[in-house]
Amino acid sequence: MSKAPKSDYGKAASGQPPSGPTRGGPNVELVPVNLTVNGRARTITVESRTTLLDALRESLALTGTKKACDRGECGACTVHINGRRVLSCMTLAAMQEGKKITTIEGLEQNGMLHPLQLAFIEHDGFQCGFCTSGQIMSGVAMIEEAKAGWPSAATADPRRPFRLADLSRAEIQERMSGNLCRCACYPNIVDAVEKAVARS
């Protein structure tokens, strides 16, 4: 088995199940959810059908995570769950009991931007900025995936071990393809990721 970024997907949930739901009409059910968001324990009440994206923006006022397609097609809503990049529009907030969520607001440490945030500024990796938080959240986790030796569709032979030194521009393009940029800043985004990899 290869070393992989930490995840507890598929394993038994460690937290207690939320206490009993409150009914608010046909199948409209309010449920409390305990989760850690950007290092802080939070309890929110959401509808069962509320996506993680809507919960972050509307219950927690973390509007850095953007709602664009809301169909898992654009990557603008990318956040980390237990360190892995996911699309927050395609998962339910009520399924995140006990999970650690990181959003763009949680990347800076002690007032210092994350190296990939700095690299986006240096390389002008955006124009309108709407996709940027998703691009950066995706890029940060993607670099960890590459460090863990994960191959991609750009890897010529998945049978061979993958090393960070193999992370070419073609590899970065492929691994970032889940994040669309309407302003087409792609070359600068790849530059920024490349720079962050070199500094890491």
Place this chain on the structure above:
Amino acid sequence: MHPFTLSRADDPAKAITAHALDPQLAFIAGGTDLIGLIKDRAALPERLLDINGLPHMAEIQALPGGGLRIGALARMSDVAADTEVRTHFPVIAEALLFAASGQLRNMASIGGNIMQRTRCAYFRDETDGRCNKRSPGSGCAARHGLNRNHAIFGWSQSCVATNPSDLAVALAAMDAIVIVRGQAGERRIPFADFHRLPGNTPERDNALDRGDLIVAIEVPANIEARASHYLKVRDRASYEFALVSAAAALAADGRSILSARLAMGGVAHKPWRLTAAERNLRGISLDDIDGLRSTIAASFVDARPLAHNAFKVELAQRVALRAMQTAGARI
């Protein structure tokens, strides 16, 4: 979004009973297809049962003798990164890596992947209304509509959709087994029997019934898997469903093919094995391009293209050939 209640399963037997008794209940794992179906109103479950907490269903195990057992709750990215999978079944790793995006692969489960519903635009469009898969008896808008992305094999007047899973194509080529637990216990469904052709009941994608839970997929050892490859051709370079794809695997004596496995995606309602070609490839040299091409062509004599997808007949043969050649280079 359509409202539903959500509860969590901690015991497979109870989950199976709940699913069998309640036709308005759906299991949810990764949710990457189901949430989209609910948003598009192509699925309107009243109750969701979160199965992510079911024990021992996310494991990837090497089996004695060289096979694999992949838990239904294993995530696509974990399976694609697994050394055992990459080394011994590169076609499976590649089929996973060419699908979706990094974010979706971190979320989507293996059981859900082979359950995903068609990307036919008429099926996904809640405003059209003519789709026998979405609403049995309402007709098929794609049959005489825009059908460039649709089937060239096995379609019916009721449905011309294709199956969107890349992984399923690789698993079909490997003769994988879907291990299903139902109310009557566990059963093993050969991959060729898992997905259905549309016939008159296109609303049914696969062989599962109420109360069935996919627990794992078993991939038996075979001599071809090590030299295998998945090739996917699409309108965009990445993050797109296949126009046509091929899973190829072969064993050879020098350059002479001993045995071959070939399955295609994007051409039918289920992964399409090129059984005639597989039989006849034996003994042909990997250097005999014309021989390979004409042998593959034998599996396309019964292709029935629609108004806008005749190009797939030629494209699929070229994709199959190139996949065979790349697999051959891995011997």
